[in-house]
Amino acid sequence: MSISILHRHLAAFAGAVAATFVFCQVSEASYGLYVGKNRTADGSVFLGGTGEEVSSHWLRIEPRKKHAPGETISVGVTKEAVMPGEMMEIPQVGETAAFISMDYSDYEGFPPPLTNGGLNEYGVAVRDIWSPSRKELIAMTPNPQKGPQYSDLARIALERAKTAREAVQVIGDLINQYGYSDYGGNSHLIADANEGWVVINFSGGKGLWVAERLGPDDVRMSYPGYIGEIPLDYQTNQDFMGSANLISFAAEQGWYEPGQPFDVHKVYGDQTAPMRSPGVEYMESKLQNLGAKVTLREFMDAVRDPVISDDAAGYGQVAQLKEGVRNEMQLLWVAPTSSVTAPFIPWRIGVGEIPAEYRWHRYMTKGAASNYLTAEYAQQEATEYAFYLYKRLLYYTCSRLDEFYDEVVGTLTAFENHMIDDQAWVEQSAEGMFERGESDSAKRLITYYSSVQAMRALDLGNALLGSMEQRTKLLQGIPQPPSNETMKLEYNMIRCGPTPESLASTPQ
Known part of the structure; x- marks a missing residue:
């Protein structure tokens, strides 16, 4: 799909909500997507x-x-945190499960x-998402x-x-x-x-927390994490949990x-961050419109959607959760930086x-x-740092969007499709x-297979990057930024897709 067609496609949805389409202006937000097993082509649960x-x-x-x-x-935070604290020691359990994660430094x-x-060895996937109090x-x-x-x-x-x-119970018991x-309120999306x-x-130091179950027919986007009305007997309801207070x-x-319906967001949430923004409604509508046949390919495309995947995204994750999977074979698809490119x-x-190229490097590490x-x-x-390689690819792609976007995304999609087919x-x-x-x-x-594909991904990224860099330098040149201060904007989100403004202004 060309970027111009993409704009028109998104605008068709945005027209009805353009007046209220607001993305929270924070540089760190995170999002999560959930699709229940009755809505997927193979009966998997998707979390990404x-x-x-x-x-x-x-x-x-x-x-x-x-x-x-x-x-x-x-556990905890230090006095250097935005909301200062003190670290503390808590008991460790006798055995901890194996897990895959993307770690970061600040x-x-x-x-x-x-x-x-x-994702852990038992097929439990966890996403962390902002949810301001x-x-x-x-x-x-x-x-x-x-x-x-x-x-x-x-x-x-x-x-x-x-x-x-159990993951919800672990979190609740710890609190x-x-x-x-x-840092002001938070949420988790677990599946x-x-x-x-x-x-x-x-937030508040009062031990307040709440949880809502998502079933096999549900589709949910958290951006921010939200829960609406809950039953007053939430502590004895199998679809809800929460702190006693x-x-x-x-x-x-x-x-x-007391006695009135209890709406969690209206009572405890930040009312300047809408529970269900049009951006959330757009993504949920996109997935729901696929009916009960959402494939892994389509879910990856949703996580990559340029409306929500941009320079701020440190990585991308997609978990396809199936019953009966051996612990060692639990699978998490991970993009080394923003999955849009x-x-x-x-x-x-x-x-x-x-591979060393996917482990820790100094680039963007605090204090390095x-x-x-x-x-x-x-x-x-x-060694070459995968995170940095694909950051460079993102910046070139976004700088000449109409020329490079289809080429990059089409190539990555084809590469992924081969790996999807390989899994059988x-x-x-x-x-x-x-x-x-x-x-x-x-x-x-499985180590050899993933390592080979990871290195092939680097070769592919370098091939795309080398071609784009040469074309950019020959045909356009690299402009000198106006000043060093240009690099230091507090909120300097580089996008490879439509902004809310372009959605609102693009003719349907």
Whole structure:
């Protein structure tokens, strides 16, 4: 689809809502998409999205680990955080699950490495998404605050939960027992092969949280994470969970009249960030219009949609959650930076080694400019950094959108389609090895396959980038920015697709 056709396609939806189409002007927001199993072509649950941080990002595959009695983990935020806090130690469990995540080095001064979630060996996927609390809650947050923060909650849920419901319970129990450190409110979108959950953690230091179940027929976009009206008996309702003080605290503050319907967003949410913006309605409508036949390809396309995937997106993730999958074979597709111009690459829990090009590098890492590199990291740093390669591709693509967009996205899509087709033989071959007791060979196979595809992705990115760079320099040149200050805009989002303004102004 050409970008001009894309504009017209999006404008057809935007015409009815153009007057109110507002994207929250934050540089870090993140979004998540959920499609229930009754709405997909093969009965899978899809969970995807991105994290939006101005930071370095790198792939992590953490193996299952056993922990000694009395072992603890450090959680919380430091005094350097945007909302200052104190770190604390909490007990570790005896064994933690293997998981895949994209880690990053900075967000609001929180201690790195940070994560928005990912996928664990039991097929539980977690996304972390902003969800701002009302200003009164932010104002009453203790200084210093204590308790696990969003990244701690996402990581610990991956380490401990065997189902999406258990992941919600893990997060709720941690908040109930230890409190919550935050940056103004947050949410999680969690799924397994049967259901999804939206979890909202509120600012204020009062231990407020709530969760809503998403079923097999549901389609949901979180941007921000939202929950509307909930039943007053939420604690005994199988479709809801929450802290014991969720309703009583609101009544004490005069924010809620007892006996009336309880709307979570109206009571506790920031009313300047609409619960269901037209951007959310656009994405949900796009997926719902595919009926009960959403394919993996179509879901990847949705996560890549240029309306929501831009320079702010640090990576892209797509989990296809199926029942009966062996732990080692759980699969997460990950784009090394914004998926609008970066390919999704398949990574399985049983992968034994990540290529150096997809591990941590100094580019965009907080504090790296003030330190020399240690010898232990020299060779890894000398390799090409996938995150940086595809950032460069994004900038060239966006600079000459009409010329480059179709070429790049079409090429990436074709590359991904070959890998989607490959999964049948990869799974069949690896499963045969596991069943014959050849688990080491099976793990070597899936490691080799993902590593080869990851390196092919670099070759593809470099081929696209080299061609685009030469054409740009020969035909247009690289203009000198007006000043160094141009680079330092607080909100400098580079897009490869229509802005809200262009949606509103494009003729239908």
